[in-house]
Every structure is written in C-alpha cells, then in structure tokens.
Amino acid sequence: MFYLKVLEITSLYTILVLGVYLMTGLTGLFSLGQGGFVSIGAYTAAIAYLRFGVPFPLALALAVLIGALLGFLVGIPTLRLRRDYFLLVTFGLGEMVRAGLLYLAQLTGGALGMAGMPKRVGLPLILGSIAVITFITYSLKRSRFGRDCIAIRDDELAASMMGINVYAHKMKVFIISSATTAYGGALYAFDILFIEPNLFNWLESAKLIIITFVGGLNSIAGVIAASTIYYSFGEFFRFIDVWRDVLLAVVVILVIIFRPGGLFQGLSLLPSRLRRKWR
Amino acid sequence: MEILKTEGISKHFGGVVAVEGFSMVQRDNQITGIIGPNGAGKTTVFNLITGAASVDHGSILFMGREITRLPAHRRTDLGIARTFQNIRLFGNLTVLDNMKVAHDMKVRYTLWEEMLRLPRVRRQEREIDEKARHFLAYLGLESYAGQKPQNLSYGIQRRLELARTLMTEPRILLLDEPAAGLNPHEVRSLMDTIRKIQEENVLTIVIVEHHMELIMNICSLIHVLDFGKKIAEGEPEAIKKNEQVLQAYLGEEV
Numbered sequence: 275m276f277y278l279k280v281l282e283i284t285s286l287y288t289i290l291v292l293g294v295y296l297m298t299g300l301t302g303l304f305s306l307g308q309g310g311f312v313s314i315g316a317y318t319a320a321i322a323y324l325r326f327g328v329p330f331p332l333a334l335a336l337a338v339l340i341g342a343l344l345g346f347l348v349g350i351p352t353l354r355l356r357r358d359y360f361l362l363v364t365f366g367l368g369e370m371v372r373a374g375l376l377y378l379a380q381l382t383g384g385a386l387g388m389a390g391m392p393k394r395v396g397l398p399l400i401l402g403s404i405a406v407i408t409f410i411t412y413s414l415k416r417s418r419f420g421r422d423c424i425a426i427r428d429d430e431l432a433a434s435m436m437g438i439n440v441y442a443h444k445m446k447v448f449i450i451s452s453a454t455t456a457y458g459g460a461l462y463a464f465d466i467l468f469i470e471p472n473l474f475n476w477l478e479s480a481k482l483i484i485i486t487f488v489g490g491l492n493s494i495a496g497v498i499a500a501s502t503i504y505y506s507f508g509e510f511f512r513f514i515d516v517w518r519d520v521l522l523a524v525v526v527i528l529v530i531i532f533r534p535g536g537l538f539q540g541l542s543l544l545p546s547r548l549r550r551k552w553r
Numbered sequence: 554m555e556i557l558k559t560e561g562i563s564k565h566f567g568g569v570v571a572v573e574g575f576s577m578v579q580r581d582n583q584i585t586g587i588i589g590p591n592g593a594g595k596t597t598v599f600n601l602i603t604g605a606a607s608v609d610h611g612s613i614l615f616m617g618r619e620i621t622r623l624p625a626h627r628r629t630d631l632g633i634a635r636t637f638q639n640i641r642l643f644g645n646l647t648v649l650d651n652m653k654v655a656h657d658m659k660v661r662y663t664l665w666e667e668m669l670r671l672p673r674v675r676r677q678e679r680e681i682d683e684k685a686r687h688f689l690a691y692l693g694l695e696s697y698a699g700q701k702p703q704n705l706s707y708g709i710q711r712r713l714e715l716a717r718t719l720m721t722e723p724r725i726l727l728l729d730e731p732a733a734g735l736n737p738h739e740v741r742s743l744m745d746t747i748r749k750i751q752e753e754n755v756l757t758i759v760i761v762e763h764h765m766e767l768i769m770n771i772c773s774l775i776h777v778l779d780f781g782k783k784i785a786e787g788e789p790e791a792i793k794k795n796e797q798v799l800q801a802y803l804g805e806e807v
Contacts, residue, residue, distance in 0.1 A: 413670040417678055418657045425643045425654045432641040435603060437629035437658035437721055446664060492645070 278397060284505040285400045286462055291501040292407050292494075293454030294482040299491045300420060301447045302427030303357065307348075307364030308482055309474030310371035311452045315341050315459025316469045320388050321381060323464075330394045334460050341456020345449040353444045368476050375471035387470025388463075395465035403461065404498075407454060412494055414450075423447060424492075484522070488529050490536025499538055554581045555617075556725055556757050557602070557633075562611035564597050564781075571597040573781040574611070579725070584751055584758045586768040588792075589778035590801060595761040596638055598778070599727050603635050604628045616724070630658050632724030636714040636731060638761075642702040648713060649698040652685035655720035685720065692716045692746065708739045715746065725757040726750070732764040740764060744771055769793070777801065 290312060297303045315337040322328040322336050352363045375382045382388065414420050422443055425433040434440050463469050481504075489500030508518050529537055557579035564572045572594040579585055587595050600606040602613060604625030612621045620628055634655075643651050660681065662674045689695045692712050702710055711731060718726055731747070732740045744767055751758050762768050768775060769789045777785040777792060779801040785792060792798055 410668045413668055413674075417667050417670070417674055418653075418660050418662075419664065419667055421646055421650045421654050422657055424645050424650075428643040428645050429641050431605060432637065432643065433654070434625040435605065435629060435635055435637075435641075436655040436717070437626050438654070439624070439626045439658075 280506050280509040282397045282400060282465065283509065284502050285397070285404055286458065286465060287505040288404055288498055288501045289400070289407060289458035289461065290455055291482050291485050291489075291497055292404070292411060293451050293458055294486055295494065295497050296411060296414065296423065297447050297451040298483050299486045299497060300415065300423035300427065301444065303444060303447065304361045304483060305364040305448075305451070306361055306476045306479045306483075307366070307368035307371075308451070308455050309476060309479040310364075310368035311341050311344065311455040312459035312462065312474040312478070313371050313375060313469075313471065314344055315456030316463040316473075317375060317382055317388070317459075318456070319460035320391055320463045320469060324388065324390060325381070330392075330464065334457065337460035338453045338457045341459075342449050342453040344456075345452025346445070348452075349445045349448045353441055353448060364479075365476055368474075368479055372471050372475060382471070385471065387468060389468045391464050391467050393464065393467060395461045400461060400465070403457070408494060408498070415494065419446075481522075484526055488526060488537050490538045493536060493538045496536055496538025500536075555579065556581045556615070557759075558614040559598075559602065560612050560614070562598075562601050562613060563609045564594075564601055564606060565609055570781045572601065572778075575778070575781075575783055576611075577776055577783075577786075579757060579759060581757055582751070582755060583774060584747070584760065584772050586772035586775040587759065587761045587778060588763070588765075588768055588775060592780075593778040593801075594781040595778055596729055597781075599635060599729055599759075599761060602628075602727060603633055626658065629721055632722065633727065634718035634721045634723035634725070635727040636711075636718060636729055638729040638733065640707075640710050640714055642710060642713060642717075644701065644703055646701075647698065648689070648694065648700050648702060648705070649682070649685055651702060651713065652688060652717055652720050653681050655717045656681055656684060656722075659722065688716050688719045691719070707734050708736075711735065711743075712746070715750070719750070719754065723756065725759065728758065728760045728762075730762055730764075731760065732762055732767050740767060743767070747771060 294308055297305060318340045319333040319337040322333040323330060328336065348367055352360050355363065376384055422433070422438050425436065425438060426440055426443060430440050485500050485504055486497055490496035504522065555578050559575060559577050561574040561576050562572060563574055575598055587598060589595055597606065601608050604623060608621055612619060614620065615631060615633060620631070643654065646654065660677060662677055666674050686695060686698065689698055692715060694709065694713055694716055697705060697709065702713060705713065715731070732743055735743060747758060748771060750756060760768065760772065772789060775787060775789055775792045776783055777798050784797045784801060785795045787795065
C-alpha cells in the first residue's frame with residue numbers, strides 16, 4: 275500500500291518532468307515558470323469542477339486548453355527574446371501566477387487553498403498518462419520535430435539558415451510543454467485533493483529542470499528514472515528529508531563534472547538499441 | 554536569367570560601415586567570386602542575402618521576387634542555401650540527422666500525425682532518410698552517417714556542410730570561405746567538387762574566398778570589396794590586372 279502510494283505521487287511528478295523534457299532537454303529553453311503552469315492546471319480544473327460544476331473529464335481538458343493558451347500568450351512576446359531573458363520572464367510569470375492565486379481569494383480560496391475535490395485520479399490513470407505522454411514525446415523526438423529541437427538548441431542561426439522557423443518551432447515546444455504541465459497539475463488537484471498557491475513556486479520549476487539535466491538531455495528513459503529516484507527518495511527517507519536537497523546538489527555537481535551528458539546519457543530502452551549494445 | 558540581384562544594399566553596425574551600397578547581378582548557372590581584404594564586408598553580404606542580418610538600405614531580389622524583408626527560413630525555402638566561414642554543424646545530431654534537418658521545411662506531415670507516428674510520417678521519414686543518404690554518398694560521406702560531426706576531420710566537416718546545403722533543394726549556393734583550413738590537396742578536390750555540384754545540379758554558386766587559386770580557377774565573374782564598397786567587378790584576368798584591386802591588397806601602387 276505504502277509503496278503504491280509512493281509510486282502514485284512520484285509518477286505525478288514524473289508527468290511534470292516529462293512536460294519539461296521537450297522544452298529544456300531537447301530545445302534548450304529554460305523556463306522557471308512551469309510551476310505556474312502546474313498551478314494554472316490544478317486551479318483551472320478545481321475551480322471548473324467545484325465552482326461551475328463542470329464534469330471531471332471536461333475539467334481536465336479545460337486545464338490542458340488553458341495551459342496551452344497561456345503558453346501561447348506568454349510565448350508571443352518572450353520566445354523572440356534571448357534565452358536568458360526568456361528564463362527571467364518565465365520566472366516572473368510563475369511568481370505572478372502565485373500572487374494572482376493568493377489575491378483572487380474569492381475564486382481560489384487565497385492562502386487557504388482549495389479542498390473538496392473528489393478523488394478521481396489513481397495510479398492507473400497516472401501511469402496510463404505517463405505511457406501516452408512518453409509515446410508522444412518519443413514519437414516527436416525521433417522524427418522532424420525532435421531533430422529540429424536539437425538543431426535549435428545547438429545553433430539557432432544555423433537552424434534558421436537550414437530553413438527552420440525557429441520562433442514557430444519554439445512556440446510549438448512551449449505550448450506542448452505548458453499543456454502537459456497543466457495536465458499534470460489538474461491530475462494533482464484530483465489526486466492529492468488539496469492545492470494552495472505556494473505548492474509550486476519557482477524552486478519546484480527549477481527542480482524539474484535540474485532533474486532533466488541529471489537524467490540526461492537526450493534520454494527520455496533517463497529523465498523518467500531520475501525523476502522517479504528523486505521524488506520517491508523523499509518518501510522513503512522522511513527522517514532525512516531536509517538532506518534530500520543537499521544530496522541532490524551533490525549529485526548535480528558530480529554529474530556535471532563526470533557525466534555532462536547526464537546520468538543516463540544516451541540511455542535508450544528501445545529493443546533495437548539494447549540489442550545493438552549487447553551484441 | 555538573373556537569379557539574384559542586390560541593389561545598393563548597406564549595413565552599418567553602430568558607426569561602423571560593414572557594407573555600403575553593394576550591387577550585384579547574379580546570372581543563372583554561373584560561379585561568381587567575392588574577394589577582398591579581411592573585414593571588407595564579404596560575409597556581411599552573405600548575411601544580408603540569406604537574412605541572417607537585416608538590410609539598412611537597398612533591396613534584394615531573388616528570381617524576380619523582392620526578398621529584402623523576408624525571414625531567413627523563408628529564403629532558404631525559396632532556394633538560397635549557404636555554408637559558414639567557421640563551420641556550423643549541429644554537434645548533438647548525427648551526420649545523417651544534420652542532413653535531414655536541412656530538408657525538414659519540405660516535409661509535409663503535420664505535428665498531430667507526428668505525435669501519433671501515423672503511416673504518412675513513417676513513409677516520409679523513409680524518403681528523407683533515402684535522400685539524406687543519397688547526398689551523403691554523392692559527396693563520398695556515406696560511411697560517416699552515424700557519427701557525430703565533431704569526431705570528423707576538418708576537411709570532412711566542410712564537405713558535410715556542402716552536402717547539407719544540397720538537402721535544402723537550393724537554386725543558389727553561397728559558400729563562405731570553403732577552402733579555409735584545407736591543405737592544397739583538399740583545395741584541389743574541393744574545386745572539383747564545387748564544379749561537379751554546379752554542373753550536375755544546375756546550380757548558381759557564389760563564393761567568398763581568400764584562396765586566389767580557387768577563385769581564379771572556377772569563377773567566371775569576380776566582385777572585389779574593400780571597406781564595404783565594391784571597388785571592382787570583372788572576369789578573373791581583368792581583376793588580376795586591376796590597379797585598385799592590387800592597391801587594396803598590397804596597400805600601395807605597384
């Protein structure tokens with residue numbers, strides 16, 4: 275029972291990490307505002323369900339839609355900026371969402387947060403979602419979309435000289451990422467059953483990025499593994515919980531020094547790749 | 554036919570004049586050279602034509618169509634392809650994927666089809682794969698398909714950049730110092746390659762180069778730039794004897 279519960283919570287976070295993977299891992303766009311999208315997703319679904327009586331599946335879809343829309347709106351002015359400015363603007367966005375949720379207390383419950391959602395999300399839905407998101411991410415990665423992401427990460431100018439519409443591509447990446455992250459947030463609301471504005475601050479956004487890096491920029495399997503290890507660690511070792519972040523910091527430093535491509539650099543769980551390795 | 558025409562294009566960086574009123578007419582199926590001392594603005598001319606930098610004044614026409622304000626990726630789609638002075642391959646992609654990226658604007662499947670990996674995606678991916686391998690083989694690079702560019706020798710990387718431009722289905726190739734860093738043997742093979750590409754693909758080629766042997770050998774027309782301005786234009790024999798050109802290169806009258 276306990277292990278299943280741990281797996282459930284861990285997997286919830288893995289969805290968020292997968293949401294960041296295409297953007298940060300493949301395209302090299304850093305957003306410190308993804309926590310804001312998690313909150314947007316969680317609150318959209320919760321408010322739609324509790325305040326407006328929207329049925330749960332529709333509330334989920336609405337969360338994804340609002341997440342994508344917000345990603346689009348934020349992307350318009352910011353994705354043409356240099357990457358460091360993009361990072362700063364998204365940081366501001368995340369904090370803005372947090373402040374907004376606190377301020378709009380009538381709708382969101384303010385600092386008291388929101389409770390009263392029925393338990394509608396369990397392990398099967400979460401794992402099923404991970405399977406679907408992984409499939410989509412992987413499909414994108416192995417065709418045009420993925421190689422264009424990497425080309426943009428490596429050299430934007432050269433990418434545009436090769437005919438890639440860099441701005442449009444980044445927009446697609448950001449929207450997909452935001453929608454996925456918002457979806458994760460909506461699942462969170464109906465799984466944990468309590469949300470409050472401070473749950474996903476910029477530090478949580480930063481952790482998503484760090485886990486992507488530790489797992490390996492080019493490896494989906496590695497990212498999932500790193501996320502599972504990190505988020506389950508806290509549950510198993512509650513007594514040293516504060517040390518979790520210290521340990522993470524140490525691991526990050528070691529990985530950057532000794533395995534700059536990530537812990538699971540180039541790891542692929544495809545049958546064809548595995549066969550090649552062992553032949 | 555005129556394939557490319559620039560009319561008095563200028564570019565300033567702050568107070569520095571990079572290119573000033575540069576005009577050229579490029580005829581179809583010709584190899585043209587642009588030469589000039591370091592800092593004369595040769596690469597900037599390429600950047601303006603390809604859209605890597607924006608034009609301050611003047612206009613650019615490509616196949617009769619005004620492209621002065623067109624974004625870079627649209628110009629590539631129309632048929633303008635280039636290589637870079639300091640090689641710019643994608644380090645995290647294999648040689649094969651470097652090739653494919655340059656063809657991706659021509660791909661017709663949608664993002665949704667791609668997410669679900671529908672049959673049309675698989676079919677087109679196979680076609681792209683074939684095309685990429687074809688052009689790798691065309692320049693004798695097929696054995697490097699699975700490698701990362703940084704593991705290849707300098708000469709091979711230059712060759713790969715050339716092969717990559719062919720994937721964009723270009724009408725005109727702009728080669729920015731293709732011979733830089735190559736040894737004499739490699740330069741000679743490069744000359745053959747450029748000629749071969751030009752003839753077999755019915756292409757127009759513009760070359761920025763310091764390597765005089767290469768320029769004089771394969772170009773039918775040469776533009777000479779100095780301090781951002783064109784100081785001469787003509788056939789190789791005429792350029793060799795042009796006093797202004799000699800002055801620009803040697804600094805005094807000879």
